[in-house]
Amino acid sequence: MPEDTIFSRIVRGEIPADVVHQDDLVTAFRDIQPLAPTHILIVPNRIIPTLADVSADDEAVLGRMLRVAADLAADEGVARNGYRVMINCREHGGQEVYHLHLHLLGGRPLGRMLIR
Numbered sequence: 001m002p003e004d005t006i007f008s009r010i011v012r013g014e015i016p017a018d019v020v021h022q023d024d025l026v027t028a029f030r031d032i033q034p035l036a037p038t039h040i041l042i043v044p045n046r047i048i049p050t051l052a053d054v055s056a057d058d059e060a061v062l063g064r065m066l067r068v069a070a071d072l073a074a075d076e077g078v079a080r081n082g083y084r085v086m087i088n089c090r091e092h093g094g095q096e097v098y099h100l101h102l103h104l105l106g107g108r109p110l111g112r113m114l115i116r
């Protein structure tokens with residue numbers, strides 16, 4: 001079993017967070033240091049450290065993460081103008097918390113994907 005993470009403590013309600021969605025597979029909460037008017041993290045309830053660690057058994061949770069992102073984008077009112085979903089993976093991807101999470105960002109123009 002992977003080590004406990006700050007996000008699994010949020011999933012279990014042990015530390016405070018602005019939770020906007022929770023179901024049997026995933027939990028979504030607002031990023032503590034938002035980079036856009038809407039910045040929500042969507043995490044599997046069960047720890048998967050990185051995208052590089054997923055297996056065929058994780059297909060349901062990965063699909064749920066994307067569907068919840070789309071639903072929350074609609075709820076937040078950012079779907080019409082558009083938004084970005086992002087997963088950082090390991091060191092070169094800039095991942096800080098080793099509990100897989102999808103960033104949902106929107107509410108302003110986000111520019112190009114990466115700085116050249």
Ligand code: AMP
Nearest residue numbers: 006017030031032033088094095096097
């Ligand atoms: P990453 O760099 O993809 O690993 O992103 C980690 C994200 O988690 C950052 O955007 C942080 O601001 C966010 N974060 C870290 N701790 C918390 C927390 N306790 N509640 C909400 N967001 C957090």
